[in-house]
Amino acid sequence: MIDQTKPPIFDGHNDVLTKLLRKGEPHPEHYFIEGDTGHVDLPRSRLGGFSGGFFAVWVSSPVDKAFRYEQMAKPSYDIELPPAIEQGQALKVALSEAASLLRLEQAGALTICRTASQLRQTIEAGQMAAIFHLEGAEAIDPEFAALDVFYAAGLRSLGPVWSRPTIFAHGVPFRYPSDPDTGDGLSAIGKDLIRACNARKIMLDLSHINEKGFWDVAALTDAPLVATHSNAHAICPTARNLTDRQLAAIRESDGMVGLNFAVAFLREDGQMTADTTLDIILRHFDHLIDRLGEDRVGFGSDFDGAIVPQPIGDVTGLPVLRKAMRDHGYGEELMAKLCYGNWLRVLRKTWGE
Ligand code: ZN
Secondary structure: OOOOOOOOEEEEEEOHHHHHHOOOOOOOHHHHHHOOOOOOOHHHHHHHOEEEEEEEEOOOOOOOHHHHHHHOOOOOEEEOOOOOOOHHHHHHHHHHHHHHHHHHHHOOOOEEOOOHHHHHHHHHOOOOEEEEEEEOOOOOOOOOHHHHHHHHOOEEEEEOOOOOOOOOOOEOOEEEOOOOOOOOOOOHHHHHHHHHHHHHOOEEEOOOEOHHHHHHHHHHOOOOOEEOOOOEOOOOOOOOOEOHHHHHHHHHOOOEEEEOOOHHHHOOOOOOOOOOOOHHHHHHHHHHHHHHOOOOEEEOOOEOOOOOOOOOOOHHHHHHHHHHHHHOOOOHHHHHHHHHHHHHHHHHHHHOO
């Protein structure tokens, strides 16, 4: 059973699979199993009490990350989105990352959870749980053949769009300050994708979608509204964060939000700098809990996909954050909800089992 003095953290978003793909080697899974650079691997997850989360299958664009981070050090910025990616090209990358996730399961490093009860058992057993998540639906064809094949391989969560446009929807740019109302909503085929995910009980992630797309999904979906890795726009006014109106809709739908550690989405000034204290995380938690209630907030670290506050550093810094949350006055029951219980709740509601 779970030791409630150090509840495991199950988390809404990591980019481990993209990190492994970037090794440029066949079968890079051993890095995760034996120990790796970056934020997350298996040995350090045990040290930090990290029990897994949503593992994103994501297709990168050929953009210079260093250039992006340099822009995001300015007082305001608006970084042009990369162009759309063709489906065949995206599918090749998505298959490779999905295969890595399956191979990690075959090696006994984690369990790809397909039901909420399987997820609960895996977390309670102290093992690493993974949800197969597709971040941006570029790899999905308009006939949804790839959707069905990925579903059979364990896909249970999908974001119709990462920030660059897809045939389904439009995402928000890396823009500060900005509201998330940055363009058109869902396309006709995008609406079909929402229905297709509802029919298969695949969770929809609204973290990167723009505001019009958000409201289009809200009007159409029969599932709780979920943003796996976003923060409060009222504190950090970046296009990637959720306005209080959006938070009210998420609450209304009984959905949830995973708090993102990416410093550019935490800090009031939107700066991508690691020199950031933990207070700002607590302020976002307080705001999200105030707007959503204690049952609808969790973690969505963005580990291995962003710069995180220096006091966290990597997954081994989670005990420091747990302590800061306790010192801030969060009791045992609330800690259990924030750390893993609320993800279990919303996934049971979304997946139905
Ligand atoms: Zn993301």
